[in-house]
Amino acid sequence: MTDTSSATTSADDRPAPGVAGSSSTAAAAVADAAAAASSAARPTAAGRDLTVAVIGAGGRMGAEAVRAVEATPGLRLVGRYGSADELGDLGGADVAVELTVPAASPGNVAHCVERGVHVVVGTTGWDEARLSTLREQLAAAPPAATGAGVGVLIAPNFAVGALLMMAFAAKAAPFFESVEVVELHHPAKVDAPSGTAARTAAMIAASRAEAGTPVPPDATTSDPDGARGVSVDGIHVHSVRLRGLTAHQEVLLGNAGEQLTLRHDSFDRTSFMPGVIAAVRAVADHPGLTVGLEHYLGLD
Numbered sequence: 001m002t003d004t005s006s007a008t009t010s011a012d013d014r015p016a017p018g019v020a021g022s023s024s025t026a027a028a029a030v031a032d033a034a035a036a037a038s039s040a041a042r043p044t045a046a047g048r049d050l051t052v053a054v055i056g057a058g059g060r061m062g063a064e065a066v067r068a069v070e071a072t073p074g075l076r077l078v079g080r081y082g083s084a085d086e087l088g089d090l091g092g093a094d095v096a097v098e099l100t101v102p103a104a105s106p107g108n109v110a111h112c113v114e115r116g117v118h119v120v121v122g123t124t125g126w127d128e129a130r131l132s133t134l135r136e137q138l139a140a141a142p143p144a145a146t147g148a149g150v151g152v153l154i155a156p157n158f159a160v161g162a163l164l165m166m167a168f169a170a171k172a173a174p175f176f177e178s179v180e181v182v183e184l185h186h187p188a189k190v191d192a193p194s195g196t197a198a199r200t201a202a203m204i205a206a207s208r209a210e211a212g213t214p215v216p217p218d219a220t221t222s223d224p225d226g227a228r229g230v231s232v233d234g235i236h237v238h239s240v241r242l243r244g245l246t247a248h249q250e251v252l253l254g255n256a257g258e259q260l261t262l263r264h265d266s267f268d269r270t271s272f273m274p275g276v277i278a279a280v281r282a283v284a285d286h287p288g289l290t291v292g293l294e295h296y297l298g299l300d
């Protein structure tokens with residue numbers, strides 16, 4: 001595994017404030033990709049700013065999202081909500097950004113959908129059962145204010161590098177006998193494995209199944225305490241929680257005599273913001289449920 005001792009960002013390393021509070025190059029690249037993949041007007045087709053509410057606004061990601069929305073031309077923050085607040089009409093928002101905890105996220109998203117508000121969801125914990133319920137809720141939802149269907153994006157990771165790492169992993173997986181995922185996060189994270197790791201493993205498994213690749217070799221016959229991690233669709237995932245880290249992942253791919261390692265590091269939560277903003281702008285153009293920001297960016 002690569003040394004991560006320098007995986008923190010000092011204040012001096014932070015990008016100057018700009019679009020979405022991130023490097024203008026990264027922000028522009030992601031925004032351009034989203035714009036190319038959608039007809040999202042900026043501001044709205046009605047000629048006004050797109051209104052945005054942030055649910056979980058006091059959290060690590062929520063606070064960063066509030067800053068990003070406020071710094072982005074064409075977007076107007078109309079509501080910020082925490083666990084003690086009634087969501088109500090979400091301040092009349094066109095789009096809600098949902099960044100809370102796995103236990104609260106489905107209820108918050110349902111509240112938005114029932115009111116015709118598009119939702120960009122970064123919260124983890126969206127397993128198949130939850131997605132299936134959400135599909136039913138979307139089918140029964142009233143249209144959004146524009147008259148089109150409500151759009152919901154479930155995005156396990158908003159960072160463009162993480163999306164590419166996942167896509168590269170899925171592409172490489174059938175060419176290797178062995179593959180395992182190691183995710184490394186800050187110790188305040190409440191869920192394991194990470195949503196990104198679970199989705200990466202699912203993408204790897206699907207890619208190998210489609211190619212007819214055999215299951216990875218593993219002679220383990222005794223593992224009473226789960227030292228081999230968890231199996232997601234047959235792919236082993238390992239979780240590290242370490243002070244000093246933010247969000248990191250390695251995909252290890254092995255053949256006899258060779259190894260390919262794919263690694264992504266989010267050193268700072270600003271890395272997620274260009275993706276959040278691109279998703280906010282594009283979600284209304286994608287009615288129904290979409291899982292994975294890559295589908296908005298043409299990376300699929």
Ligand SMILES: NC(=O)C1=CN([C@@H]2O[C@H](COP(=O)(O)OP(=O)(O)OC[C@H]3O[C@@H](n4cnc5c(N)ncnc54)[C@H](OP(=O)(O)O)[C@@H]3O)[C@@H](O)[C@H]2O)C=CC1
Binds near residue numbers: 100101124156
């Ligand atoms: N998709 C992505 O790229 C990323 C996703 N994440 C995910 O986003 C989620 C949030 O992460 P993070 O910001 O680090 O977590 P935090 O614990 O810092 O923040 C969670 C926030 O959710 C709020 N909250 C809890 N319950 C509710 C509720 N019912 N209604 C409204 N707000 C509520 C809390 O508010 P209060 O203090 O009022 O209780 C808290 O401020 C996690 O699931 C994480 O895995 C994180 C980073 C990137």
Ligand SMILES: O=C(O)C1=N[C@H](C(=O)O)C[C@H](O)C1
Binds near residue numbers: 124193196247
């Ligand atoms: O909790 C976090 O921090 C993160 N959560 C998401 C996940 O579980 O994959 C995305 C990123 O890894 C940061």
